[in-house]
Amino acid sequence: MKTITCLMLLCVGIVSAQQTLSLPEGETSPKANLDQVAWIEGHWKGEAFGGIAEEIWSPPLGNSMMFVFRLVNDGKVSFYESGHIQQVDETIILQLKHFDGNMRGWEEKNQTIDFKLVKIEPNKVYFDGLTMEKINENQINVWVLIESEGSTEEVLFLYKRV
Template identity: 55%
Template sequence: MKYLIILCFVFTWSSGAQNNMQVEPKLENCAWISGNWKGEAFGGQTEENWSEPSAGSMMATFKLINDGKVSFYEIEIIREVENTLILQLKHFDNDLKGWETKNETVDFPLKEITENKVVFEGMTFEKVSDTEMNVFVDIENEDGEIQIVQFNYKKQ
């Protein structure tokens, strides 16, 4: 019985460890992000729609809805650059006036990628299941402190 318990522990540990093993920084290894996702954050409803990988990139649109009105939009891309991945985005007011200047993007270089997690500097995608993911975003408040905001999404 004692050996059975140890064997079960080793099997469970090794199964979990496999999900945390690093994989190549290729789009096909984060294709699970693709789909139409809905959740809540910033006191409103969020929508994020990711394309399947194609032509070396994935793209997404994001919108935040508060009190039945769009607060802001984002256009996001993950692309392969020099044997790694980078996430880039631009923000827009509800009338599509850009937050960043014309040629400026907010860039998140890749730090780590596993079977169920893609960690960029300042943004992490975590696969909970085939129909649920968490996105964690580092946001600087007025005091200059970094707060981590969690977006819990369900696939539609």
């Protein structure tokens, strides 16, 4: 899965997708701040990859919004993610790390998966290969561009507030 995630990030620019965008080579992220994405805060649950996906997001504090994610299939954790949206200078970035069901990391110790900001709207934020949209107070949609076995697809996570 680590290889899939890394390949996903390398191929984002070549693949045309409906809901995700790519930051063109050499361009910098637009100005943004955490208050513009504070609507992500909350406990969210939905179905994905044949199981139950769950994310818990904190409110902005200390120049970040932290989160944890888990995917449960057949009553067992398939994998976890831990990460944040961090304020960096005049923009924001989403960074995460993956862990298997026994908390063994996928990425190297000092490595993160980084999603640079591409575009921000009042209820929608586009990171490079990952888009989050507030549908209403109790629903958000998250699209992630994933490559597996040579093909790329956008995976939709339909989350409801818990």
